[in-house]
Amino acid sequence: MLELTTLRTSYDAFDLGPIDLTVENEVLAVLGPSGSGKTTLLSTIAGIVDADGGMVTLNGTELTERPPEDRDVVLVFQDGALFPHMTARENINYAATGATPIDALIETLELTEVLDRNVETLSGGERQRVALARSLATEPGALLLDEPLANLDAPIRHRLRHELRDLFVSLTIPIVYVTHNQRDAAVVSDRIAVIHDGDVHQVDTPTELFAHPETPLVASFTGNVNVFRARIADHDRLEWSGRRMCAPIDGRDVGQSVQFCIRPEHVSVVQSSTNNPNVFAGTVTKSVFQGSSYNLTVQLKHATDPVRLTLSSRTYDRLELAEQEQLRIKLNTNYIHII
Amino acid sequence: MLELTTLRTSYDAFDLGPIDLTVENEVLAVLGPSGSGKTTLLSTIAGIVDADGGMVTLNGTELTERPPEDRDVVLVFQDGALFPHMTARENINYAATGATPIDALIETLELTEVLDRNVETLSGGERQRVALARSLATEPGALLLDEPLANLDAPIRHRLRHELRDLFVSLTIPIVYVTHNQRDAAVVSDRIAVIHDGDVHQVDTPTELFAHPETPLVASFTGNVNVFRARIADHDRLEWSGRRMCAPIDGRDVGQSVQFCIRPEHVSVVQSSTNNPNVFAGTVTKSVFQGSSYNLTVQLKHATDPVRLTLSSRTYDRLELAEQEQLRIKLNTNYIHII
């Protein structure tokens, strides 16, 4: 178990923390935009950047004052940080403690072919796998990864993302995985911590985080782009721009001003005209093909802010929608989330 | 109209072409993985890299032998290539021909605030907008863009992608937009050219390209990951691992070996057991949450290769699927594409 207790540091005029996080033998993804302090956090845990305050402990042992080599924590750098004067094999052997069965590692990571190549000649994906093998060869007590997929092409990225997940599950150590990509975070991790401007905003399982963001910032960074102001109307209704609709109010005070959000893929298009309070009429102002789906922007009659929705191309084709078309959309009560 | 006729070049031991492409007053996205020759292609059109053969013409004028400054074609470099010793305003004025209303450009691109800032202090998105304003200030006859969104964070990237599309539509010149991101390509362009190893594999509208890839390579690079071998059984059926199913055969020879593909989001889950030949029974071997959707890997009873499908979290929640669960999937005839 890796524990960060009110961990603080400042680096290059950037203040990180105080941060409290507990990582069991699980994968914790740290999700945030560039400049949010993700790399500084990893460097502080690894001991490469000194902490200004707080504590890092691994399985009960305090690491805060120890040099990086005595922490039993390995950091995998963004570009791999392979030693350029060594082959892939030499890189891995450099780190090996002798106790680890290196061969199994090399096989798992499919490195047999590239072992004797100069690391400068490896592809991005191969470099990352060598870096990972090198790190695991030390049999670390915890593993830290800094955007391992950042510089890879989409197809390789997609494959490696799933391979990493499988590998991580087979290790039973705390793993911290830093990324700015919400999909990487969702696929790879057991829990996600959203970080912004050096502070942790929310820690939750991927499904919880994406469905129930606690702040508008977390909502926007997890693709939850429909965030609207509303007021609690009664015990099960929200008043939104003069219209009342059903929503999970969860005992909030009537009259309270709130924000609610709904993910674009949770907004559905309904064809029959009903009296459902959660169905709204509007006009498609923009329709954009995105490869595997369509993004629609809908201007509702009763509200000023437009609603964004994502439709699979299958649904889109069936509905025969187009720009300036009238339609009815439904905000399903189950997917409305009040912040 | 920008025309490339059997254009060839070699650069850094990489051979590009021969390439034939015609770009009307439209946006042509050039989509390919890194190292596929995208940047070399742009550099050759702009005259920064010499062509080894073939021709570049713009509105009937041959450009092939002209220096870059006499081509009336502007290349927007990946990182913007802003002049670091000038402010944003000076960068734009450097390029201005005098004839263009710079002010309108600055307003459209929301640059008023940053005009007098040193360009080194600008954010990635601001740099790209300054680079774009600078390029448009020359009133070019054609615009070339090299991965303008590559180094931006997801939310900014998403916004700028749509802004670029609107801007491009307002210009009536040939625009070539190079990217390795299929979503960027789909949103921004009128047509997409898929390039790989220096050759153009397919040129088509985004919807056509994503639905009807002409080669397995195009299929895989556009996220069309389900590609299977089959045989034409009769005038409207395909034989796939011993099972016959309906498919758009389009008069191919009976007995011919083919490959067919279907996008993961076009595979649906059906609940009732029917006699539909396109419904197959299988087991979920893997289920991965991806932020806004779930990726399922399904092992069918009759076939060896697994089928990948994407379900919206709404559908996924309703079906209450999990790993090792039995289910039936349907490959809708309309979405099966034979290569």
Added chain:
Amino acid sequence: LSPDWLTVTLVLGGVLVCYYLVPVAALFLSVPLGDVIVQMSDPSVVQVVATSLVGATISTVVATVFGVPLSYWLSREQSRRSSIIVGIVVLPLVLPPIVSGMVLHMVFGPSAPIGRLAAAVGVQTWRSLLGVVLAQTFVASPFVVVTSLAAFSGVDPTLEAASRSLGKGRLTTVYRITLPLAMPGIVAGMALAFARAMGEFGATMIMAYHPETMPVRIWLAFSGRGVDTAFPIAILLVLVSVAVLVVLN
């Protein structure tokens, strides 16, 4: 670094730094500044300083005019030919100055072909201000070429490509983009060349023992004549060197 290793490093390094610093400090502490200023008004000292300044200035200008275009060309031409030329440019930098003086003497000396030819039309290429300039230019001008070359190479060629793609020709691009960005490096090279020319001793001793430059006068002072005049000249040379260091940062 274990503490011991760091200590060893700092002790070894400290000895070296003291070895550089103490002698220079000794120069400034040995003579009262007042005396130095008085000696500076000695007409023979003024003459020597003037010769050095004029020679070094001419050498620097010649080096800049001939060298900067060459270094721009070298920075943009990546070929076997250009790397041979870079080798030739670096040669005078690693050649001992006394050898430089000797080889120049074999071309421009009183018994050498060009030297005799020039003398025939009334220009003396040795034991003259021209001789001083010839020696200083040979030794100092490579600094301009090498430093400007590094400066030009540091200017991203993408910026030049961008400028040309924006419709500006090569000349405009060089003047408005490349030169401004390379300027700090070019100025640094000129400063280094000027300082090297001011301090030139070996080649000057052979090519132009007369008219005396500052380093030659220091040598003469030490070999017997007017030791005192060496101090203001040495201090002046140290100040020029320090000024160059400041320019370089």
Added chain:
Amino acid sequence: LSPDWLTVTLVLGGVLVCYYLVPVAALFLSVPLGDVIVQMSDPSVVQVVATSLVGATISTVVATVFGVPLSYWLSREQSRRSSIIVGIVVLPLVLPPIVSGMVLHMVFGPSAPIGRLAAAVGVQTWRSLLGVVLAQTFVASPFVVVTSLAAFSGVDPTLEAASRSLGKGRLTTVYRITLPLAMPGIVAGMALAFARAMGEFGATMIMAYHPETMPVRIWLAFSGRGVDTAFPIAILLVLVSVAVLVVLN
């Protein structure tokens, strides 16, 4: 570049390149190689070459032992203090050698405190091999420090961080990661220092006129005694310089 501009550039640059190359070529063409080899067996020439080689070797070793740890420390310490030290290290590089000799003479000369102290215990710091080494070290050792510093700075600190994160201590990291990666630069610095020490003239003239080094002998030859012995020595010095150039590439 319009064609005219390119022509002007190449003409100006060509003049400069010829100015570097022709005198050096003249040296090699002036004397038959056979004569040079005969002169090389002159015992006085052998003695002079030996003094230069021994002196330059000692200076290079001293510079490496004292300088490389310092430059590693400088490359990893980013502070005002370290940038002042870099300034002090560069000072001897821009100081005219004759001034270097003069300031060393003020500390190690016959009438200077350390010089007298050393003489009292029987060690003569001037007009001796030690004097040669003192002069050469002062002038040449900064090349080792500056070049190694650049080499160490070129080693990505991330690689050191990675090594330590993999459980290796600082010493292991330096020996197995940093030093191997910086080695080409360190060797280049040693080569430059060796060449500079071999060619040292100005400081040696003041600190150790005797025993004669190769540059001093060339000067003596030119000022009257045995001109012929200057040729093999000059050619040898040119060859050392060219060898260094080859090492640098």
